[in-house]
Amino acid sequence: MRVFFDPESIAVVGASRKPGKPGHVIVKNLLEGRRSGLLKAEIYPVNPKAEEILGLRCYPSLLDVEGDVELAVFAIPAEAIPSAMEDAAEKGVKGAIIISGGFSEMGRSDLEERVVEIASKAGMRIVGPNCMGIYDPYTGLDTMFIPVSREIRGRSMQVLPRPGRGYIAFVSQSGAFGGAALDYLAGKGLGISKFVNLGNRCDVDEADLLEYFLEDPNTLVVSLYVEGFKDGRKFMKAASEFSLRKPIVAFKAGRTEAGARAALSHTGSLAGSDRVYSAAFKQCGVVRAYGMKELFNMAKALLMQPPARGPNVAILTDGGGAGVMAADECEARGLNVAELSEGTLRRFEEMRRKGRIPAFAPYRNPVDLTGSVTDEMLTECLEVLLEDEVVDGVVAIPLHAPPALTDRFVDGIAEVSHRFDKPVVVCDIGEGEMATYVRGRFDELGVPAYETPEEAVASLWALYAYGRFLKSRGVFDEYLEEFLSRRRRLFGEA
Amino acid sequence: MRVFFDPESIAVVGASRKPGKPGHVIVKNLLEGRRSGLLKAEIYPVNPKAEEILGLRCYPSLLDVEGDVELAVFAIPAEAIPSAMEDAAEKGVKGAIIISGGFSEMGRSDLEERVVEIASKAGMRIVGPNCMGIYDPYTGLDTMFIPVSREIRGRSMQVLPRPGRGYIAFVSQSGAFGGAALDYLAGKGLGISKFVNLGNRCDVDEADLLEYFLEDPNTLVVSLYVEGFKDGRKFMKAASEFSLRKPIVAFKAGRTEAGARAALSHTGSLAGSDRVYSAAFKQCGVVRAYGMKELFNMAKALLMQPPARGPNVAILTDGGGAGVMAADECEARGLNVAELSEGTLRRFEEMRRKGRIPAFAPYRNPVDLTGSVTDEMLTECLEVLLEDEVVDGVVAIPLHAPPALTDRFVDGIAEVSHRFDKPVVVCDIGEGEMATYVRGRFDELGVPAYETPEEAVASLWALYAYGRFLKSRGVFDEYLEEFLSRRRRLFGEA
Numbered sequence: 001m002r003v004f005f006d007p008e009s010i011a012v013v014g015a016s017r018k019p020g021k022p023g024h025v026i027v028k029n030l031l032e033g034r035r036s037g038l039l040k041a042e043i044y045p046v047n048p049k050a051e052e053i054l055g056l057r058c059y060p061s062l063l064d065v066e067g068d069v070e071l072a073v074f075a076i077p078a079e080a081i082p083s084a085m086e087d088a089a090e091k092g093v094k095g096a097i098i099i100s101g102g103f104s105e106m107g108r109s110d111l112e113e114r115v116v117e118i119a120s121k122a123g124m125r126i127v128g129p130n131c132m133g134i135y136d137p138y139t140g141l142d143t144m145f146i147p148v149s150r151e152i153r154g155r156s157m158q159v160l161p162r163p164g165r166g167y168i169a170f171v172s173q174s175g176a177f178g179g180a181a182l183d184y185l186a187g188k189g190l191g192i193s194k195f196v197n198l199g200n201r202c203d204v205d206e207a208d209l210l211e212y213f214l215e216d217p218n219t220l221v222v223s224l225y226v227e228g229f230k231d232g233r234k235f236m237k238a239a240s241e242f243s244l245r246k247p248i249v250a251f252k253a254g255r256t257e258a259g260a261r262a263a264l265s266h267t268g269s270l271a272g273s274d275r276v277y278s279a280a281f282k283q284c285g286v287v288r289a290y291g292m293k294e295l296f297n298m299a300k301a302l303l304m305q306p307p308a309r310g311p312n313v314a315i316l317t318d319g320g321g322a323g324v325m326a327a328d329e330c331e332a333r334g335l336n337v338a339e340l341s342e343g344t345l346r347r348f349e350e351m352r353r354k355g356r357i358p359a360f361a362p363y364r365n366p367v368d369l370t371g372s373v374t375d376e377m378l379t380e381c382l383e384v385l386l387e388d389e390v391v392d393g394v395v396a397i398p399l400h401a402p403p404a405l406t407d408r409f410v411d412g413i414a415e416v417s418h419r420f421d422k423p424v425v426v427c428d429i430g431e432g433e434m435a436t437y438v439r440g441r442f443d444e445l446g447v448p449a450y451e452t453p454e455e456a457v458a459s460l461w462a463l464y465a466y467g468r469f470l471k472s473r474g475v476f477d478e479y480l481e482e483f484l485s486r487r488r489r490l491f492g493e494a
Numbered sequence: 495m496r497v498f499f500d501p502e503s504i505a506v507v508g509a510s511r512k513p514g515k516p517g518h519v520i521v522k523n524l525l526e527g528r529r530s531g532l533l534k535a536e537i538y539p540v541n542p543k544a545e546e547i548l549g550l551r552c553y554p555s556l557l558d559v560e561g562d563v564e565l566a567v568f569a570i571p572a573e574a575i576p577s578a579m580e581d582a583a584e585k586g587v588k589g590a591i592i593i594s595g596g597f598s599e600m601g602r603s604d605l606e607e608r609v610v611e612i613a614s615k616a617g618m619r620i621v622g623p624n625c626m627g628i629y630d631p632y633t634g635l636d637t638m639f640i641p642v643s644r645e646i647r648g649r650s651m652q653v654l655p656r657p658g659r660g661y662i663a664f665v666s667q668s669g670a671f672g673g674a675a676l677d678y679l680a681g682k683g684l685g686i687s688k689f690v691n692l693g694n695r696c697d698v699d700e701a702d703l704l705e706y707f708l709e710d711p712n713t714l715v716v717s718l719y720v721e722g723f724k725d726g727r728k729f730m731k732a733a734s735e736f737s738l739r740k741p742i743v744a745f746k747a748g749r750t751e752a753g754a755r756a757a758l759s760h761t762g763s764l765a766g767s768d769r770v771y772s773a774a775f776k777q778c779g780v781v782r783a784y785g786m787k788e789l790f791n792m793a794k795a796l797l798m799q800p801p802a803r804g805p806n807v808a809i810l811t812d813g814g815g816a817g818v819m820a821a822d823e824c825e826a827r828g829l830n831v832a833e834l835s836e837g838t839l840r841r842f843e844e845m846r847r848k849g850r851i852p853a854f855a856p857y858r859n860p861v862d863l864t865g866s867v868t869d870e871m872l873t874e875c876l877e878v879l880l881e882d883e884v885v886d887g888v889v890a891i892p893l894h895a896p897p898a899l900t901d902r903f904v905d906g907i908a909e910v911s912h913r914f915d916k917p918v919v920v921c922d923i924g925e926g927e928m929a930t931y932v933r934g935r936f937d938e939l940g941v942p943a944y945e946t947p948e949e950a951v952a953s954l955w956a957l958y959a960y961g962r963f964l965k966s967r968g969v970f971d972e973y974l975e976e977f978l979s980r981r982r983r984l985f986g987e988a
Contacts, residue, residue, distance in 0.1 A: 020897055106854045146895045153902075158927035159895050174815030176865060180893050180923035184945075187925015227818060253815060258831040259822030265856035266814030291819070291948050292923065320760030321668030321747060324721060325785070328753030337752040360600045362759035371670060399674050401640045401653050403514055408647075429674035429786065431681015433652035451678075454785050 001212040003095040004127060004204070005194060006139045007041050007071035011062055011093070013084050014076035014100075015045030015053045022099055022145030023047070023075040027054050029142035038140025042067055062087040071095045073133065073143050078102030081129070082114045089122035097143050098129035104200050105130050105268060112202050119203060131199025132175040135182070137165045137192065138218055144197075146179055159183075166191020167220040167490075168299045169213050171206055173198055173227050173267055181225070181292055189440065190296060193218040200267075201230055207238035214242050220486070223299040224250040225292075228269025236284045243285025244475050245482075247302040247466050250286050251295040252277055285469035287462045294458055300448045301459035304491070305423035306483050307467030307476065310392040312338035313460060314385040315366035317397035318373035318405075322429065322453045323366030326395050329457035335464060340365050344388040348381075356380065371402045379412035386420040393423040393463060395456050400434045410438055414445035418491065421480060423463040425449075427456040446491030495706040497589040498621060498698070499688060500633045501535050501565035505556055505587070507578050508570035508594075509539030509547045516593055516639035517541070517569040520627075521548050523636035532634025536561055556581040565589045567627065567637050572596030575623070576608045583616035591637050592623035598694050599624050599762060606696045613697060625693025626669040629676070631659045631686065632712055638691075640673055653677075660685020661714040661984075662793045663707050665700055667692055667721050667761055675719070675786055683934065684790060687712040694761075695724055701732035708736050714980070717793040718744040719786075722763025730778045737779025738969050739976075741796040741960050744780050745789040746771055779963035781956045788952055794942045795953035798985070799917035800977050801961030801970065804886040806832035807954060808879040809860035811891035812867035812899075816923065816947045817860030820889050823951035829958060834859050838882040842875075850874065865896045873906035880914040887917040887957060889950050894928045904932055908939035912985065915978060917957040919943075921950040940985030 010030060016023035023045075031054055033039030044067075045053040048060040059065050062072060062084065072093045074081055078100050088096055096119060103112040112129065119126050127133060133143030146160045163185040170185070170192050172178030178197040185192060193216065196209060206224060213219040222242070229235045239248055254263030255274040263269045281288050287302070289295040313335045317323040327337050340348075340363075348363035357363070357380075358372040367385065369377050378398050385394050394417075398409055417424035427450045428438040442449035450456040470476040504524060510517035525548055527533030538561075539547040542554040553559050556566060556578065566587045568575055572594050582590055590613060597606040606623065613620050621627060627637030640654045657679040664679070664686050666672030672691040679686060687710065690703060700718060707713040716736070723729045733742055748757030749768040757763045775782050781796070783789040807829045811817040821831050834842075834857075842857035851857070851874075852866040861879065863871050872892050879888050888911075892903055911918035921944045922932040936943035944950040964970040 146897070150897075152900050152928070157901075157931065160924075161926040172815075174813065176813030176893050176895070177815030177819075177923070179895050180813065180816070180929075183895070183924030183926045183929055187929075225815065227815070253818040253822055256822045256825035258825040259818050262809075262814075262818040262821040262831070262860050265858065265860075266818055266862060292946055315756075319668065319670030319674065320756070321666075321671030321719065321721070322674070324747040324753050324756040324760055325671075327756040328747055328750045331750035331752040337756070364759065366756050366759075368760060399670050401670070401673050401677070403640070403644075406646050407651075429671070430654075430677030432655040432677045434646070435674075435677055435681075437651065452786055 001125065001208065003070040004097070004134055005136045005141060007095065007141070009042040009044065009068055009070050011044040011046050011065060011069045011072045013046040013062060013072055013074045015047045015050070015058060017050055017053050025145045025147050026073055026075060026143050027056065028147065029144065033140030033142055036140055038138070044069060062091045062093070065091070069093050071097065073097045073099060075099045075145065078108060078111055078129070082111065082118060085115050085118045089118055089124060093124055095125050095127070097127045097133040099131060099133055099143065099145060101130040103129045112200065116202050126203035127196065128199045129202060132179060132197040135162060135195040137162065144179065161186035164191040166193060167218060167303050168192050169194045169219040169222045171196045171198065171209055171222065172225040174225060175199060177225055184292065185296060189443070190300060205230060205234070207231070207234045210238040210242040214245060220246055221299045221303045222246065222248045223295050224248065225295070226250060226252050227254045227263040227267050228272060232280065236280055239286050240284040243469060244473055245479070248286045249289050249295055249298045249302065249462065250281060251289045251292065285466065287465050293455070297450060297455050297459045298462035301425055301462050302466060304446045304448045305425065305463055306421050306480055307470055308393040308423050308460065308464040309467055309476070311336045311464055312390055312392045314338055314340065314388070314391045314394045315397070316378070316381055316385060316394060317366055317399070318369045318371065318402055319397060319399040320368045320370070322397040322399060322427070323368050326397060326453040326457050327366060329454040333457060333461040335457065335461055337365055338390050341388050341390045344384055347384050351380070372404070373398070373402050374404045375406055375409040375412055378409045379416050382413055382416045382424070386416065386422055391422065393460050395425055395427070395453070395460055397427045397453055397456065400428050400430070400438050407437065410441045411445065414442065414447045417447055418487070421484060423460060425456045425460045427451070427453050446487060495619065495702065497564045498591070498628055499630045499635060501589065503536040503538065503562055503564050505538040505540050505559060505563045505566045507540040507556060507566055507568045509541045509544070509552060511544055511547050519639045519641045520567055520569060520637050521550065522641065523638065527634030527636055530634055532632070538563060556585045556587070559585070563587050565591065567591045567593060569593045569639065572602060572605055572623070576605065576612060579609050579612045583612055583618060587618055589619050589621070591621045591627040593625060593627055593637065593639060595624040597623045597696070606694065610696050620697035621690065622693045623696060626673060626691040629656060629689040631656065638673065655680035658685040660687060661712060661797050662686050663688045663713040663716045665690045665692065665703055665716065666719040668719060669693060671719055678786065679790060683937070684794060699724060699728070701725070701728045704732040704736045708739060714740055715793045715797045716740065716742045717789050718742065719789065720744060720746050721748045721757040721761050722766060726774065730774055733780050734778035737963060738967055739973070742780045743783050743789055743792045743796065743956065744775060745783045745786065779960065781959050787949070791944060791949050791953045792956035795919055795956050796960060798940045798942045799919065799957055800915050800974055801964055802887040802917050802954065802958040803961055803970070805830045805958055806884055806886045808832055808834065808882070808885045808888045809891070810872070810875055810879060810888060811860055811893070812863045812865065812896055813891060813893040814862045814864070816891040816893060816921065817862050820891060820947040820951050821860060823948040827951060827955040829951065829955055831859055832884050835882050835884045838878055841878050845874070866898070867892070867896050868898045869900055869903040869906055872903045873910050876907055876910045876918070880910065880916055885916065887954050889919055889921070889947070889954055891921045891947055891950065894922050894924070894932050901931065904935045905939065908936065908941045911941055912981070915974060917954060919950045919954045921945070921947050940981060
């Protein structure tokens with residue numbers, strides 16, 4: 001599988017001189033990777049009708065390339081693929097990414113079967129066909145045939161910005177959705193470790209990728225978009241094993257009858273009973289998301305925060321309404337707005353008396369510091385809540401507007417949260433300068449920040465769901481220890 | 495009620511020279527309104543300890559002001575309010591906005607009762623106490639005591655940007671949430687007609703505002719954040735009448751037991767049974783939203799698009815996965831992914847044959863034009879779908895990345911949709927340049943654009959729910975006619 005992400009040499013079969021053509025965009029992307037210093041692989045354009053493409057010598061066929069070819073990317077009509085794959089087999093190519101459509105999705109399962117046969121005889125693996133392929137921000141590999149920017153009516157427009165480096169792998173069955181989701185991730189500043197669009201999945205599937213990602217140091221969480229599995233048992237086996245060490249979040253579409261019908265005509269996926277999926281996901285530790293934003297919101301939480309030992313949540317805010325929303329979402333998700341321990345209530349009572357929190361601040365969870373909040377109150381109260389044995393995790397919603405707040409509460413909350421092994425997620429509402437600063441800075445510090453109280457609670461729920469799985473498998477403490485040492489590495493010491 | 499939004503003169507009781515103090519920020523906001531040319535009102539700072547505030551002459555008491563005072567904004571300690579209100583009554587003030595807290599929310603219902611008594615004797619209306627007051631981007635009135643920008647550690651930061659002019663009134667029971675939501679709206683570029691934070695609602699409540707907004711030409715939709723009503727019957731009566739002519743969307747928090755407990759300690763609202771609320775809302779035509787983003791997403795749809803005559807939806811996309819998501823959400827919301835009429839299917843079949851849509855494009859709803867989509871295909875297919883009698887509304891999800899798309903599809907889709915009296919909502923996914931351009935341009939053209947398929951479908955559902963209400967009251971056609979003529983005015987001729 002390594003050759004799909006970090007090959008020593010890449011041939012682009014169907015390389016093109018014509019801007020906009022997939023075979024042109026791919027060569028251009030790869031050259032961009034070389035230029036940035038990331039991509040180490042040799043690049044060999046293959047096209048019998050060209051001498052040179054984008055300054056690179058072009059070869060009539062794979063067999064004419066002098067050096068070894070580890071990875072071949074195919075962007076030629078489906079009918080021409082089998083013969084080109086024969087060449088690849090002969091050349092000793094180890095991995096094939098077949099971009100081209102025109103296979104089983106268009107009723108040509110026969111073509112797909114032939115291609116699989118050729119590859120399996122030669123010990124070659126295939127990603128695709130009918131896919132966007134792979135984008136790896138660590139190795140500079142990018143086989144997506146949609147360019148970052150494109151000229152539209154005389155103006156260069158960013159059509160598919162690529163996200164930067166991060167620790168979340170993203171695997172999408174759908175190409176268009178996968179690309180759109182990358183565009184979203186790039187804009188939100190959430191990095192990825194790898195993107196794979198599997199397309200028809202004639203060979204490499206989610207299970208194969210999980211196996212590979214388990215040992216990939218850059219992949220700490222896997223996010224999946226899937227409409228159905230070809231081999232459910234294989235996926236479950238791989239996911240069960242994977243989830244013991246790294247979390248998986250899956251957004252499974254086609255969950256209703258109408259959606260399932262649409263999925264059938266889209267990827268030919270038999271969506272199957274949704275309850276069966278839910279049960280299977282739960283059994284193998286896969287956290288289920290119900291939408292794109294939720295998928296990545298949860299992945300971010302699982303990347304940055306430890307799993308929760310239980311469902312008891314404390315809510316800390318300076319905006320009562322936001323506290324109500326968070327409480328609603330907790331109950332709706334099966335989390336428990338914790339009854340704080342007597343000791344904690346006494347501590348808050350004392351803080352009130354000493355003027356360390358407002359005299360009129362409700363503190364019986366939600367703890368609402370009101371508009372009289374200060375940076376110190378937030379950090380002190382967070383500490384009190386995290387010290388309460390009853391509390392399994394905290395949703396902090398420090399709306400940034402109150403007059404006495406500076407930006408110090410952000411680093412303060414992060415610092416306190418890093419001293420505990422319980423999850424903390426935060427929310428600030430707004431799209432102005434301060435709100436985006438606050439959320440961005442929290443993310444930088446490893447405290448996942450969300451745009452609404454509901455999204456924050458949903459993400460804390462993911463940490464609870466994953467924690468429950470780890471406990472059921474008896475590996476909670478082991479995971480937690482590894483997580484904490486990783487967090488120190490990624491986000492610094494407390 | 496007019497004096498609360500467009501007074502001829504405003505006194506700020508408790509005006510302050512000290513930057514950051516509510517009484518300073520409010521005077522500064524009002525001066526800003528004058529400077530921009532919007533606010534016509536005379537401004538009278540009142541403070542016995544100052545001669546001048548921000549260049550304005552300061553008066554020792556309301557009674558010392560020479561001219562008339564229509565609106566008085568109070569930012570002095572609660573204990574001092576009754577006596578200041580006596581002055582206001584004597585002065586003939588017509589409206590009082592009491593910013594100050596320290597009333598019923600802190601156990602001082604006695605103070606609140608006295609204030610109400612003084613006002614009612616004098617025929618004065620009160621907004622508040624314990625509130626942020628009012629922001630009206632048309633008249634330049636702004637009594638919010640949080641400034642747009644504030645210095646934080648030596649750097650000016652935008653802490654509460656105000657949204658621009660639009661047609662959605664926003665009424666929030668919670669001040670902190672109200673402010674945060676304005677920050678969100680400003681960033682999303684969604685304008686408002688008026689913002690009112692009601693606080694303790696000792697006098698003016700949602701029902702009073704509805705009555706006023708019904709005749710306000712700038713208010714075409716009302717969005718509410720509420721934790722509970724003081725007088726449910728009064729609200730229902732006002733809402734039932736209002737909804738016949740203009741839509742209301744309400745985000746009611748405290749819908750679970752945990753949320754209701756939190757609401758009780760926040761605004762003292764008895765949240766009541768959530769089912770009762772749902773039934774009451776439905777009965778008086780109030781569309782219910784379950785979160786901040788949904789509140790404004792739905793308000794935008796109701797502002798820009800006609801109500802739907804029925805639940806039958808057509809989905810048009812170039813990304814199969816997005817089509818599956820939309821279909822899922824339709825079914826989850828009780829909308830019906832329509833079985834297209836025979837005539838429509840024949841038209842699509844013919845378009846396939848003529849190469850006007852891809853030969854392999856699924857068209858049995860969702861219509862998926864795939865990555866081979868062109869601008870023309872999108873507009874032609876939209877027209878075909880809108881012409882189908884079976885179809886009550888369309889969710890169009892033209893993901894922008896496919897190579898043959900320019901930006902023309904945006905104006906094309908808008909142009910087609912304006913020729914029909916059925917609702918069309920759109921989605922493009924991504925946060926890059928093209929995605930944000932596409933959504934922004936759709937919004938400009940009066941076709942509400944959303945960031946995910948689910949949000950688009952939820953917003954179409956709002957149009958269905960409102961349409962159902964209008965039909966049940968026998969005023970659908972009347973509303974539709976008025977809507978269409980308004981749309982021509984706001985978003986131009988088809």
